[in-house]
Amino acid sequence: MSKNSRIAYTCRECGKHSPKWLGHCPDCQSWNTFEETKPSTKRGGPPVLLNPALELSMVETEDKPRLAFRLHELNRVLGGGMVPGSLVLISGDPGIGKSTLLLQASSGIAGKGSKVVYVSGEESPYQTKLRGDRLGLKGHDLYLVTETNMDAILQHLQDLSPALAVIDSIQTVYLPESPGAPGSVSQVRECTVSLMQWAKSASIPVLIAGHVTKDGSIAGPKVLEHIVDVVLYMEGESLSTYRLLRGMKNRFGSTNEIGIFEMRGDGLVEVENPSLVFLSQRSQPSTGSVVSATLEGTRPLLVEVQALTSTTNFGLPRRTASGIDLNRLLLIIAVLNKRAGLSLANQDVIINVVGGLRVNEPAMDLAIALSIASSFSDRYVEPDLIALGEIGLNGEVRPVPQMERRLAEAARQGFRRCVAPANSASDVRAPSGMEVTGVTSLREALSGALRGRQQSKH
Numbered sequence: 001m002s003k004n005s006r007i008a009y010t011c012r013e014c015g016k017h018s019p020k021w022l023g024h025c026p027d028c029q030s031w032n033t034f035e036e037t038k039p040s041t042k043r044g045g046p047p048v049l050l051n052p053a054l055e056l057s058m059v060e061t062e063d064k065p066r067l068a069f070r071l072h073e074l075n076r077v078l079g080g081g082m083v084p085g086s087l088v089l090i091s092g093d094p095g096i097g098k099s100t101l102l103l104q105a106s107s108g109i110a111g112k113g114s115k116v117v118y119v120s121g122e123e124s125p126y127q128t129k130l131r132g133d134r135l136g137l138k139g140h141d142l143y144l145v146t147e148t149n150m151d152a153i154l155q156h157l158q159d160l161s162p163a164l165a166v167i168d169s170i171q172t173v174y175l176p177e178s179p180g181a182p183g184s185v186s187q188v189r190e191c192t193v194s195l196m197q198w199a200k201s202a203s204i205p206v207l208i209a210g211h212v213t214k215d216g217s218i219a220g221p222k223v224l225e226h227i228v229d230v231v232l233y234m235e236g237e238s239l240s241t242y243r244l245l246r247g248m249k250n251r252f253g254s255t256n257e258i259g260i261f262e263m264r265g266d267g268l269v270e271v272e273n274p275s276l277v278f279l280s281q282r283s284q285p286s287t288g289s290v291v292s293a294t295l296e297g298t299r300p301l302l303v304e305v306q307a308l309t310s311t312t313n314f315g316l317p318r319r320t321a322s323g324i325d326l327n328r329l330l331l332i333i334a335v336l337n338k339r340a341g342l343s344l345a346n347q348d349v350i351i352n353v354v355g356g357l358r359v360n361e362p363a364m365d366l367a368i369a370l371s372i373a374s375s376f377s378d379r380y381v382e383p384d385l386i387a388l389g390e391i392g393l394n395g396e397v398r399p400v401p402q403m404e405r406r407l408a409e410a411a412r413q414g415f416r417r418c419v420a421p422a423n424s425a426s427d428v429r430a431p432s433g434m435e436v437t438g439v440t441s442l443r444e445a446l447s448g449a450l451r452g453r454q455q456s457k458h
């Protein structure tokens, strides 16, 4: 153990010890009173223990409820609302709607005696008010702070003692005593640490907006993601009005959940029937389009996979995947080639998941394979059919977990047929009106599901 690791800090007002430096004393509420104390280290003598070991059962807990927003989709991704004293980072591309989400979330909390402090380092109060008016927000008990100096921000938070604090964004604030310009690695880290200390000591949740860099990672040090309790990522296609909120890290809940919103003129609106969003108009049978049911956390979602194959004109065939992993696509093409006899070696293959969703579940494999085969052979699958199943390298169709929930969602959306792995199909209780056909191999699935006469190609 190095000598430095024994350095602790003590509040000169009330004598509270802390292993870390704190800007604000949680006991006597004074500011900037922590000073470095080196425990007496007599050569050979035992070190002074500032924090005695505690038996877990002796740790006192307070049963504080989570702060629940009016936006249920946001609550869902957070795992049921914000835990008191937690730090939640919401990141996303420029203009995706972070400030809109934060302002809507804030105004749902503000009022009835609960104050919210909204710190904006990017926009003037006038601009924020304009957005608030557009969103139809009243703004009572919602305090705007246009400030970038972290010390001043902490003082505002201390004075107002809100139920929720919002920092928009972490890249615009700075601590005067730390080196670097706002947004630099050291500033982002130091500002986040000081917010974390305040949030934990005051037991107040803090929402932070964060920018992402060109390559899509969160701007600032990776350590930012380690410091905060929850990292949510807001994503969406540039031309689509739908926005997905996805958990990347959550110390208090699952990261599998997604929240789905639609960006409208009057703000983000929760999507009540998300399965409809990810299906195109499919009353007519069309080639290259197959629907599957994926599970996003606890929620089943119907997703439409579209494929297009065309003869490669020059050079190597191209494989393009949008919404699924490219390696998964390459695997499925190889299995179609080798195990189902589809000669795709001279075919470009393009796959797209409708609605801008990204799905990584192997249960989608069969739908992807069927859509490719459908486009390649100019045959179609019935519009009321969904395909479920993971494909193995031998061309076998492997079981899928939680079949009942997927089938129930499909039945709710009007689907009447399902091609599924034989193992899962035999012991599943299908919803009434739903016919489940079990298949053991990809070849069997293709011959059973594809309809229409095969036309001469190309």
Ligand SMILES: Nc1ncnc2c1ncn2[C@@H]1O[C@H](COP(=O)(O)OP(=O)(O)OP(=O)(O)O)[C@@H](O)[C@H]1O
Pocket: 092, 093, 094, 095, 096, 097, 098, 099, 100, 101, 122, 134, 263, 264, 265, 266
């Ligand atoms: N009148 C409007 N009608 C519909 N959508 C609008 C309107 N005004 C703004 N928007 C949507 O709001 C988005 C901007 O939202 P917002 O400012 O919350 O994004 P942001 O993620 O905070 O951006 P930044 O990275 O610049 O902080 C626009 O891209 C647009 O999609």
Ligand SMILES: [Mg+2]
Pocket: 098, 099, 100, 122, 168
């Ligand atoms: Mg913004």
